[in-house]
Amino acid sequence: MFIELSDWSPVLLSLKTALIAVIIVILFGLPLSRLMARWEFPGKDLLEAAITLPMVLPPSVIGYGLLMLIGKNGFLGKILANMGISLIFTWWAAVLAATVVAFPLMYQSAKAAFKSVDVNYEKAARTLGAGEVRIFLTITLPLAWPGIVAGLVLSFARALGEFGATLMVAGNIPGKTSTIPVAIFFAVDAGDDATARTLVAIVTVFSFLVIFWVNRWAKRQNY
Template identity: 80%
Template sequence: MLEYAVDWHPVLLSLRVALIAVIVVIGLALPLARLLARREFFGKDVLEAAITLPLVLPPSVIGYGLLMLVGKNGVIGQFLDSLGITLVFTWWAAVLASTVVAFPLMYQSATAAFKSVDVNYEKAARTLGAGETRVFLTVTLPLAWPGILAGLVLSFARALGEFGATLMVAGNIPGQTQTVPLAIYFAVESGDNVTAGRLVAIITVFSFAVVFWVNRWAKRHNRRDGE
């Protein structure tokens, strides 16, 4: 009975990595999306292409690039090493990989959401004396929230399922850096289909529950707006 017990560490680690990655992505993507959604400047297309590049690059390429940056011989890696910090082959490296691959999804969703907000509402708030921060928090953000929530869910799902880049920079260390995708892959490689099947079932049920809840929330929100 015990030999078939589920090892919950990959599941808990994947959830921790995905949650932290999403928090970082929200903190970085929302201000950037808000800024670029309403402004045009020379080189904007190049910047947006660079931001969305992780969507089309193979995960192994992203992982290799991160390894060149944060590895011991990388620019960032050497700086961290001078501070006594090692990032590669730790679970924080998994957070970094998940953040990079999830960032474009949050950015694109947030940009589209901010562009859909009627600027007249923001102008009206300003004429009533509201500052930019208050306008963003009380007008722009609530109106753009459905699109932002969709980006949040997509980013979380992408971070939760990250495999290639994570393997490159964090490795597959059971009990330390082994996330669910890595655990499933190496379980199948070793012929342990029972473990792989259980982990697949757990992550599938969890992902379905999240998407189901978001869809229900969106329907209720749309009904309230239509009333």
């Protein structure tokens, strides 16, 4: 009923891919969500619609868009090719796909968290001479932390379960680009029910525990 240890590469690859994707999402998502939560400017609604678009687009559409970007004839793909770099059908392409689909979850959660912070605390700190970086690290970030953590966990779970876009840009190369969802698809296609069942059980239990933990943690924060 269980797969051999040598076949656990999809699990390890998925964890590595999701972890790196979440790090990227945090590095870019937190500053952007903080900026968008406080800054009003013409075209803001259009920009936010573009940022959150991956939440509603079919994964195949996202995958095709990434192919147009990093493929051999893509804008970024040509630039990278001139540098001797190819992302397509590598595990970095899987990281890119996971990052794109996970980013809106982190952005939306962090933005809502930053908007919930009382600006009077920040204003009071400014009157006392605190700089913007210090205000963010000592006031804004701690107050917004519960929402940020929820976005982080959900983004990790979403990155872990990414399938459609990953398959299109990274393919299914065992031990190299075969993540859990991709491995499940090809295991079922090959009639390998034992492997499929085990991988399904792993990702289902993990996703359930993530949602359960977020709900319990959020409930404790409200008390």
